[in-house]
Amino acid sequence: MAIIGGKAEQRVSKILEAALEVFSRRGYKDAAVDDIATASETSKGGVYFHFPNKQAIFLTLLDQMADLLLSRATKSMEAELDWPKKGDAALATMLHTFAGHRNLTRLFMIEALGAGREFNQKMLEMHAAFTNLIQAYLDEGIASGYIAPLDTRVASIAWFGAVNEVVTRWILDENGNKLEDSYPALRDLLRRGIGL
Amino acid sequence: MAIIGGKAEQRVSKILEAALEVFSRRGYKDAAVDDIATASETSKGGVYFHFPNKQAIFLTLLDQMADLLLSRATKSMEAELDWPKKGDAALATMLHTFAGHRNLTRLFMIEALGAGREFNQKMLEMHAAFTNLIQAYLDEGIASGYIAPLDTRVASIAWFGAVNEVVTRWILDENGNKLEDSYPALRDLLRRGIGL
Amino acid sequence: MAIIGGKAEQRVSKILEAALEVFSRRGYKDAAVDDIATASETSKGGVYFHFPNKQAIFLTLLDQMADLLLSRATKSMEAELDWPKKGDAALATMLHTFAGHRNLTRLFMIEALGAGREFNQKMLEMHAAFTNLIQAYLDEGIASGYIAPLDTRVASIAWFGAVNEVVTRWILDENGNKLEDSYPALRDLLRRGIGL
Amino acid sequence: MAIIGGKAEQRVSKILEAALEVFSRRGYKDAAVDDIATASETSKGGVYFHFPNKQAIFLTLLDQMADLLLSRATKSMEAELDWPKKGDAALATMLHTFAGHRNLTRLFMIEALGAGREFNQKMLEMHAAFTNLIQAYLDEGIASGYIAPLDTRVASIAWFGAVNEVVTRWILDENGNKLEDSYPALRDLLRRGIGL
DNA sequence: AATGAATGAGAGTTCATTCAT
DNA sequence: CATGAATGAACTCTCATTCAT
Numbered sequence: 001m002a003i004i005g006g007k008a009e010q011r012v013s014k015i016l017e018a019a020l021e022v023f024s025r026r027g028y029k030d031a032a033v034d035d036i037a038t039a040s041e042t043s044k045g046g047v048y049f050h051f052p053n054k055q056a057i058f059l060t061l062l063d064q065m066a067d068l069l070l071s072r073a074t075k076s077m078e079a080e081l082d083w084p085k086k087g088d089a090a091l092a093t094m095l096h097t098f099a100g101h102r103n104l105t106r107l108f109m110i111e112a113l114g115a116g117r118e119f120n121q122k123m124l125e126m127h128a129a130f131t132n133l134i135q136a137y138l139d140e141g142i143a144s145g146y147i148a149p150l151d152t153r154v155a156s157i158a159w160f161g162a163v164n165e166v167v168t169r170w171i172l173d174e175n176g177n178k179l180e181d182s183y184p185a186l187r188d189l190l191r192r193g194i195g196l
Numbered sequence: 197m198a199i200i201g202g203k204a205e206q207r208v209s210k211i212l213e214a215a216l217e218v219f220s221r222r223g224y225k226d227a228a229v230d231d232i233a234t235a236s237e238t239s240k241g242g243v244y245f246h247f248p249n250k251q252a253i254f255l256t257l258l259d260q261m262a263d264l265l266l267s268r269a270t271k272s273m274e275a276e277l278d279w280p281k282k283g284d285a286a287l288a289t290m291l292h293t294f295a296g297h298r299n300l301t302r303l304f305m306i307e308a309l310g311a312g313r314e315f316n317q318k319m320l321e322m323h324a325a326f327t328n329l330i331q332a333y334l335d336e337g338i339a340s341g342y343i344a345p346l347d348t349r350v351a352s353i354a355w356f357g358a359v360n361e362v363v364t365r366w367i368l369d370e371n372g373n374k375l376e377d378s379y380p381a382l383r384d385l386l387r388r389g390i391g392l
Numbered sequence: 393m394a395i396i397g398g399k400a401e402q403r404v405s406k407i408l409e410a411a412l413e414v415f416s417r418r419g420y421k422d423a424a425v426d427d428i429a430t431a432s433e434t435s436k437g438g439v440y441f442h443f444p445n446k447q448a449i450f451l452t453l454l455d456q457m458a459d460l461l462l463s464r465a466t467k468s469m470e471a472e473l474d475w476p477k478k479g480d481a482a483l484a485t486m487l488h489t490f491a492g493h494r495n496l497t498r499l500f501m502i503e504a505l506g507a508g509r510e511f512n513q514k515m516l517e518m519h520a521a522f523t524n525l526i527q528a529y530l531d532e533g534i535a536s537g538y539i540a541p542l543d544t545r546v547a548s549i550a551w552f553g554a555v556n557e558v559v560t561r562w563i564l565d566e567n568g569n570k571l572e573d574s575y576p577a578l579r580d581l582l583r584r585g586i587g588l
Numbered sequence: 589m590a591i592i593g594g595k596a597e598q599r600v601s602k603i604l605e606a607a608l609e610v611f612s613r614r615g616y617k618d619a620a621v622d623d624i625a626t627a628s629e630t631s632k633g634g635v636y637f638h639f640p641n642k643q644a645i646f647l648t649l650l651d652q653m654a655d656l657l658l659s660r661a662t663k664s665m666e667a668e669l670d671w672p673k674k675g676d677a678a679l680a681t682m683l684h685t686f687a688g689h690r691n692l693t694r695l696f697m698i699e700a701l702g703a704g705r706e707f708n709q710k711m712l713e714m715h716a717a718f719t720n721l722i723q724a725y726l727d728e729g730i731a732s733g734y735i736a737p738l739d740t741r742v743a744s745i746a747w748f749g750a751v752n753e754v755v756t757r758w759i760l761d762e763n764g765n766k767l768e769d770s771y772p773a774l775r776d777l778l779r780r781g782i783g784l
Numbered sequence: 785a786a787t788g789a790a791t792g793a794g795a796g797t798t799c800a801t802t803c804a805t
Numbered sequence: 806c807a808t809g810a811a812t813g814a815a816c817t818c819t820c821a822t823t824c825a826t
Contacts, residue, residue: 008785027312029225032820043787045824050785054821113364114310116223124368127361151381154362158385161361162354165323168309169353172320185347189354193389204810229796239812244797246810400789419704421617425817435791440818442789505756506702508615516760519753543773549757550750550777557715557749558742560701564712577739581746585781596806620799631808633803638806642800 012050015040016064019057024103028058028115058115059122065108066126072097073133083146084196087137088187091163095186098167099179106171109164131156138194147194159190208246211236212260215253220299224254224311254311255318261304262322268293269329279342280392283333284383287359291382294363295375302367305360327352334390343390355386404442407432408456411449416495420450420507450507451514457500458518464489465525475538476588479529480579483555487578490559491571498563501556523548530586539586551582600638603628604652607645612691616646616703646703647710653696654714658721660685665725671734672784675725676775679751683774686755687767694759697752719744726782735782747778 018040022031033054037044051057076093077086098105108126112119134156141147166186170179214236218227229250233240247253272289273282294301308319330352337343362382366375410432414423425446429436443449468485469478490497504515526548533539558578562571606628610619621642625632639645664681665674686693696714700707722744729735754774758767 011785027310030312033822034820044822045787046785048822110309112310113306114223114308116226120368120370124365127365127368150384154378154381155385157361157365157378158358158382161357161359161364163357165353165357165360166350168357169320169323172316172323174316182350182353185350186354188346189351189389192391193385195388207810228794230794238810240797241799241813242811245812250796403789419702421702422704424815426815436818437792437820438790441791446817502701504702505698506615506700508618508702512760512762516757519757519760542776546754546770546773547777549753549770550774553749553751553753553756554746555749557745557752560749561712561715561745564708564715566708574742574745577742578746580738581743581781584783585777587780599806621801622799632801633808634806636801 008050011040011042011046015042015047015050015057016061020061020103020107023058023061023111024107028111055118058112058119061107062112062119062122062126065104066129069094069097069108070129070133077137083141083144084191087141087191090133090137091187091190092183094163095167095180095183098170102171105167109168110171127160131160134159141194141196147196150194155194158193162186162190204246207236207238207242211238211243211246211253212257216257216299216303219254219257219307220302224307251314254308254315257303258308258315258318258322261300262325264300265290265293265304266325266329273333279337279340280387283337283387286329286333287383287386288379290359291363291376291379294366298367301363305364306367323356327356330355337390337392343392346390351390354389358382358386400442403432403434403438407434407439407442407449408453412453412495412499415450415453415503416498420503447510450504450511453499454504454511454514454518457496458521460496461486461489461500462521462525469529475533475536476583479533479583482525482529483579483582484572484575486555487559487572487575490562494563497559501560502563519552523552526551533586533588539588542586547586550585554578554582596638599628599630599634603630603635603638603645604649608649608691608695611646611649611699612695616699643706646700646707649695650700650707650710650714653692654717657682657685657696658717661721671729671732672779675729675779678721678725679775679778680771682751683755683768683771686758690759693755697756698759715748719748722747729782729784735784738782743782746781750774750778 015036019031019036022035022039025031026035031054033047034044036057037047040047047057051060072093073090076089080086080089112123112126131153135152138147138150138152138155142149142152163186166182167179170176170182211232215227215232218231218235221227222231227250229243230240232253233243236243243253247256268289269286272285276282276285304322308315308322327349331348334343334346334348334351338345338348359382362378363375366372366378407428411423411428414427414431417423418427423446425439426436428449429439432439439449443452464485465482468481472478472481500518504511504518523545527544530539530542530544530547534541534544555578558574559571562568562574603624607619607624610623610627613619614623619642621635622632624645625635628635635645639648660681661678664677668674668677700711719741723740726735726738726740726743730737730740751774754770755767758764758770
């Protein structure tokens with residue numbers, strides 16, 4: 001009957017919204033399902049009607065975030081025609097997206113790592129999704145002759161790591177600088193690293 | 197009167213050893229003090245006689261690790277006279293040290309980040325200790341004319357992040373490749389990134 | 393929909409009943425929440441669902457008791473028209489009520505005092521509630537010319553103390569005399585003390 | 589060898605002093621033997637060398653206090669020749685002694701009651717010691733014809749209770765009035781209560 | 785769909801007591 | 806005599822999960 005989202009879908013997204021807030025405020029382990037229920041104006045039973053357990057809520061959030069980040073990065077690359085500019089655009093988009101969603105970023109970069117071995121596989125997949133995107137980009141650059149051949153697997157990991165650390169520092173340092181200020185230096189460094 | 201270490205010191209290091217094992221196997225939150233006690237062949241009370249609480253055990257471990265890593269890296273740099281080789285040596289040493297202490301590394305790179313807000317400050321300090329070492333190295337390179345001026349703050353963070361991610365992937369991927377295989381590609385990438 | 397009390401109310405009073413029994417048998421500190429849970433045929437979690445902590449259970453009991461005692465004393469005073477008889481009635485009621493609720497009395501007179509500094513304020517209030525009642529009575533006696541003016545604050549405290557000690561002795565002496573046997577002598581003493 | 593007190597005796601009294609301080613500050617249950625050890629500049633083992641257990645320390649203190657109070661009261665009574673003045677002197681001495689040892693008084697009046705059933709017998713004995721003293725005094729007054737015959741058992745309990753409550757209120761009310769201010773009113777009341 | 789009461793395993797921490805040195 | 810390391814039972818409190826209504 002519903003067109004854009006039935007009652008159930010609305011409830012689910014309300015719960016996810018609340019969960020994001022609670023998880024990023026208290027950390028995965030310290031976040032109580034009760035807190036999520038309260039924050040989403042439901043009851044514990046209500047949450048468990050829509051999700052089989054706490055883990056599933058967290059995983060859903062991680063998936064959503066990865067999708068958001070990847071699709072934005074992809075889109076911004078597609079919007080550029082020039083190969084080098086594609087990379088710059090992706091980097092800028094990533095930093096911009098992170099900067100705009102500090103909670104989400106904390107969840108994605110910090111909490112998810114330490115949330116327990118259950119999430120290791122997921123984290124690996126997510127890191128891989130990003131590095132694969134980067135690697136494809138670098139391979140394209142080599143194929144089109146923009147850069148000389150190099151170990152794109154390691155390079156993509158290093159790129160991701162560099163961005164990751166800049167972001168992590170920004171998260172950990174509660175009253176630090178603006179994230180986007182690092183963009184120019186980071187871009188130059190990454191470009192030069194692949195001999196561009 | 198004690199020659200190598202009194203009974204207390206021995207007990208403390210036995211507890212720390214056990215804690216390292218337990219923390220890296222179960223994660224900070226899931227590690228029970230009871231597990232640590234059992235693993236160190238003491239009782240819970242015994243653990244609490246030597247440490248005020250669980251957090252303190254974890255922090256002690258983190259400090260130990262940071263000291264180990266930093267001192268090894270520093271030493272290996274001092275052993276080289278040529279500026280560029282100092283960096284290579286440090287990188288090689290780091291990867292080698294990580295590779296040789298998987299548990300320790302997991303604690304340091306994964307668990308500690310997500311263990312809770314209480315450790316954020318500590319993590320910031322530790323990351324900073326490493327990037328400061330790198331930054332000093334880069335500044336020296338600029339001062340001696342080996343490389344052109346660049347934003348060494350961001351560069352050092354990016355370097356550390358690159359290494360970090362390579363190591364994190366190695367940790368998360370339980371049956372992956374040898375860590376040290378990434379050395380040549382990583383070294384080239386980092387070198388080139390600073391225009392060397 | 394509920395007629396006499398919902399499930400929750402019933403559970404709460406079952407817990408309070410059990411708590412009264414456990415507290416007066418073991419003392420506040422030695423009473424384990426687990427004991428209360430078992431005695432009320434619930435689980436520990438069940439108790440904590442209805443009360444935020446152990447202290448709150450104890451305080452609820454204290455309040456209930458104070459209310460019971462005060463309302464009974466007040467009622468018995470209102471039932472008499474003659475001023476001196478009001479006092480006698482209150483005393484008789486108090487002793488009778490105490491005699492009929494040994495556990496409750498132990499809690500109120502013994503455990504609550506030594507349960508810890510946290511309860512000092514509460515105890516002060518409760519003692520004050522009783523002495524205020526007595527003081528009002530004495531003031532009324534003076535106003536109506538039954539007795540000569542005297543320091544009713546100290547007198548009411550002394551009255552309460554006298555009753556208190558008689559009761560305390562009865563409690564401490566596990567196999568002693570009947571409490572109510574002390575009534576005539578105590579009444580005469582108190583009466584004479586205010587010059588009646 | 590020792591004349592006034594050997595090393596052992598000194599240690600014991602140092603421990604008792606410390607215990608008094610700790611017990612009255614933290615209450616019986618919350619006082620840790622470790623605290624007492626530290627406060628008396630010994631070790632836990634040291635305390636256990638001189639006392640078989642925590643209970644014994646507490647009991648020793650209670651005995652000491654009762655002895656102190658009783659002997660002072662007795663002495664001040666002996667110093668008076670006039671029978672009614674003996675009672676006044678005892679009361680004044682008691683209030684004065686309590687007022688000068690707030691910690692001790694708290695221990696004696698409050699903590700000891702709630703410290704657990706193990707101390708009930710002791711408390712009974714102590715209360716009895718006081719009321720016996722009072723009762724003997726009252727009996728003497730009857731025998732010498734100062735007052736008319738009355739139930740001196742209940743009367744002595746009531747007297748003790750009256751004093752007790754005045755003192756208890758003074759203890760519970762951390763920032764209340766001076767204890768000795770209650771003396772005149774209390775004296776008049778007690779005197780009149782026995783028809784003096 | 786949703787609620788809230790209930791469960792019960794377990795967490796970190798404390799502490800009286802013991803005992804080898 | 807004294808020490809401090811060790812023990813282990815007990816404690817309060819938390820929380821993911823279940824389920825009758």
